[in-house]
Amino acid sequence: MITNFYMPTRVVAGPGALGTIGTLARDLKMSRVLVVSDPVISRQPFHADALAALAEAGVAVSRFDECGIDARCSHIDDQGARVRREGIDGVVCVGGGSVMCTGKGIAIVATNNKPMRECTGVGRFDRKALPMIMVPTTAGSGSEVSQWTIVKDEERHLKLLGGGPLSFPDAAILDPVTLRSLPMRVAALPAVDALTHGVEAYLSGIASPLTDAVALAAVRLQFGSLRASINSDDERARADNLVASCMANIACGNARLGHGHALSLPLEGHLDLPHPYGVGVLLPHVTAFNLAVLPEKVKPLAEALEVETAGLTRAEIIEACAESIRALYADIGFPDRFTPDQLPRQRVREMAERAVPGLYAGIAAEGFDTASVTDDTVIACPSARKMTVRQAERMFESCLA
Template sequence: MITSFYMPTRIVSGSGALATLGTLARDLKMSRVLVVSDPVISAQGFHADALAALSEAGITVSRFDECGIDARCSHIDDQGERVRRDRIDGVVCIGGGSVMCTGKGIAIVATNQKPMAECTGVGQFDRKALPMIMVPTTAGSGSEVSQWTIVKDEVRHLKLLGGGPLSFPDAAILDPVTLRSLPMHVAALPAVDALTHGVEAYLSGIASPLTDAVALAAVRLQAASLRASINSDDDRARENNLVASCMANIACGNARLGHGHALSLPLEGHLDLPHPYGVGVLLPHVVTFNLAVLPAKVRPLAEALEVETAGLSRQEMISACADAIRALYADIGFPTRFTPGQLPRDRVREMAQRAVPGLYAGIAAKDFDPASANDRTLIASPAARKMTVRQAEEIFGLCVA
């Protein structure tokens, strides 16, 4: 099997790294930037420090602070036009996954001069995105090192993925100062998202020794630091968690994401379920499902999750992996099941059918008729084990309280 590993983003990490923002922007030949954020982050002291660093470097700053829970095509298209009109030559994102996906989308449409919906799918645009610097304020999505952006098409109620090598961010700044103000319940959501990235990369059918090494190291670092990062005032744990989430995305950016993300997609698009809830609740079930066909990967994953494996059979280790994830959830206040309001039981079958196109279908998903899927229809996914609609329906059923 031929594999590929590519990571062009420059990563600057550590306490005080945010002070390098102005220098990085100058190195990328930025002179007029759009700073993308949200109303909460833009009110933080570190956001003001970042703007000051850009101004001190002689860079003209424009702002868009209206990002919401999802990156929305309407925001991206409007701001892409603004960037072209105002001759802005760089995008700086300060925020979580939705902010970074919004900024990435803006950088894509600004140079390709077509709506974001037409840029979704794999490599569906020809021009390199504007230079981008990412400052993540959650240890979660890892979008700061990802070529992909996930956006919501509000008109068709679809979650769409777009990207390719032309949309990698140019630089990422990982500074634990950005995590200090996060309440526990807020910090837990992106942290779980990051954990799913590392685990699903490891369980991918196109994983390689390179991606396995990065994915396992990310999971190990997350398991060791996540509780302290969220539950205590521990800057070192926050820094480790930021680095781990970045590593997890490097792994899944090359090995791709699996069933958890494919099954979560219709829940997000049609039931408005926040992304971390979808992938996080599904994760223990995805682990159990895929490890059944990956015997050589069971013990390494269990040990990365801090499972004491001595004396355990392979099946016991698989169960212990799922239990370790649930125990971690309990310690950080993350749910293990969907409420009936989040996923009504009478829509479980429909959601399983809607999951068939998978994460990487892009705009082609709009042409899929869910009613055409039967029990044996396969969910499109690079995961190591193939999953049918019937199996997806069963997993959804296990996830509803």
């Protein structure tokens, strides 16, 4: 198998790293930037510090502070036109995954001069995105080192993914100061999202020794620090979570994401389920499903998930992996089931069918017709084990409260 590992983003990590933002902007030849954020983050002291550092470096700043829960095509298209109109030559994102996906989308459409929905899918644009600096304020999505952006098409109730090598951020700043304002229980949502990235990268059918090494290290670091990060004021644990979430996305950026993300996508697009709930509730189930065909990976992942494997059969270790994830959820206040409001039982089959195009279909998912779907139709997904629609339906049912 040919291995292809690529990650061009410069990562600056540790306490005080935010102070380098002005120097990084100058290094990237930025003279006028759009700073993308949301109404909560834009009021935080570290956000003001970032703006001051940019000004001190002689970088002019325009702002967009209206990002919401999802990155939206309408925001991206409007701000992309603004960037072209105002001669802005760089994008700086200070926020969580939705903020970074919004900024990444703006940087893509600004140079390609077409709507975001026409840029979704794999490599469906020709020009390199504007230079980008990412400052994550959650230890979660890892979007700061990802070529991908996930956006919501409000008109069609779809979640779409777009990206390619031309849309990698140029620099990422990982400073634990940005996590101080995040309520501890709220922090659990992006942290679980990051955990799914590491696990799914490890269970991918296109994983390599390079991605396995990064993915396992990310899972081990995050699993060992997540409880302290969420349940106490532990800055070292928060810093570890930031680095772990970044590593997890480096792994899945090369090995791709699996069934948890493929099955969560229709729940997010058609039922408005927040992304971390979808992938997080599914994670114990898709982990056990894929480990069943990866015997050589069972023990290493179990050890990263802090499972005591002595005296256990392989099947028992796989179940213990799922239970270890559920125990973590209980300790940090994250649910392990979907409520009837989140996933109505009568819509389970529909969601399984809508998952067939997979995460990486992009705009092609819009025209997907479920009329031809059968129990044996396979969900498009790079995970090591193939999953049929009937298996997806059963998995959804096992996730119901």
